[in-house]
Amino acid sequence: MTITEVRCHRLTAPLHTPFVTALRRTEHLETTVVEVLDDDGRPGYGEAPQVWRVTGESLAGAEACLSGPLADVVVGRSVDDLEDLTREVQDAVVGNFGAKAAMDVALHDLAARCGGLTLVQLLGGEAGTNRIATDVTLSAGEPDELGAAAAKRFAEGFTVLKLKVGTDATTDVARVRAVREAAPQAAIRVDANQGWTPDEAIRVIRALEDAGLGVEFVEQPVERYDIDGLAEVTAAVETSVMADESVFSLRDLRAIIDRRAADLVNVKLAKCGGLGVARQLLEQARAAGMGTIVGSMMEGPIGVGAAAALVAAVGTTQVSDLDAFWWARESPVVGGASYDGGFIVLPDAAGLGIEGLSG
Structure with missing residues (x-):
């Protein structure tokens, strides 16, 4: 169950109604999805949204962080080391909270899949709480x-x-x-x-x-x-x-x-x-x-x-x-x-x- 690859995907989805706040107006969901794969081909997914007026992160910046220093942390490692891996992800770069969250979630998703658990169960919750x-x-x-x-x-x-x-x-x-x-x-x-x-x-x-x-x-x-x-x-x-x-x-x-x-x-x-x-x-x-x-x-x-x-x-x-x-x-x-x-x-x-x- 060694992590062998990190892939990034850009997703854009139109909204059915414009989303308007005191900070911004948007008509699209724009996000970077990270896909972490192990040597059995199992994926784990996470995502980093582009929210310029709150986090200041862009899709390009998230992709660079995920495919660069955060991929360096996880490739060749196992999600059996989930606690150590997620801690090292937090320490790998300054800021970049959206990218860190995307990698963190992808690792949790992959670990849950490997264990046959829902993410709720992996986090300590009860089965059926959905x-x-x-x-x-x-x-x-x-x-x-x-x-x-x-x-x-x-x-x-x-x-x-x-x-x-x-x-x-x-x-x-x-x-x-x-x-x-x-x-x-x-x-x-x-x-x-x-x-x-x-x-x-x-x-x-x-x-x-x-x-x-x-x-x-x-x-x-x-x-x-x-x-x-x-x-x-x-x-x-x-x-x-x-x-x-x-x-x-x-x-x-x-x-x-x-x-x-x-x-x-x-x-x-x-x-x-x-x-x-x-x-x-x-x-x-x-x-x-x-x-x-x-x-x-x-x-x-x-x-x-x-x-x-x-x-x-x-x-x-x-x-x-x-x-x-x-x-x-x-x-x-x-x-x-x-x-x-x-x-x-x-x-x-x-x-x-x-x-x-x-x-």
Whole structure:
């Protein structure tokens, strides 16, 4: 079971609806898939999405990292050494978290396939744990557009709605009100994607509270490096505040905990570098009394399937944010995870259950 080859593939899939946040607008899923093969021809898959405004990584950069220094680490080795291999992948390069996450997931996928286990089982979860609740994102837009989208998504079975705001603080309350009126029974969470100043965040969140709109939490209200501003917002409002772009590493999370800068954290594989680090982040946050979710960053079924397997194995305190490839018009892979209303469904097959790449 020696790893003999590392291959990289670029996948692009059109979205059925434009994905719009305070940071970006995209109409395509763009990702680098890494395929790790052993000497019996078994593959393991992982992926690194291109998200310029969050991780700064490109498809070309991920491919260079995966086919260069990360391939040098794994070729000629066995996934029997999974713990050592994944640690060496983390240490092989600085940054490049998406590429590291792709290789890390591919190694876990291959190890699970070799052992005849689902990825959930490999991560310590129980067999048959394969339905994971997810929210669905409502792209930034005008109130009437958001209201219509909220009603449609709720009717489709999504009971947790994540509303993208932060594009215009003066009208964000109207946006949330429109969603609440359109989907009165839904849980609503708000994501500003760094779009507010601390003063704007406090003003908008207090207005949401005064309006009684029942917001579950507000995600990343201020610029990612402004930990003091994040702490200021958290201390000034009653609504829970979540850190997302502010937390890539364990050191980042420790800074948030020490400053009491947020109440919850959103852990994403492409930000932190893989399943092992993600698990440590969840455990560290839980030990500090913070709430947790696992998120996704416009990955396909490979990255989202791995994130969902982590949730199935270790759990989170809130419904996670795993709707990324729901936006794709069609799956770029054969097999793997799928959606059933507000749930992501993991296959019972070994590993991630990916049979191959489409086309």
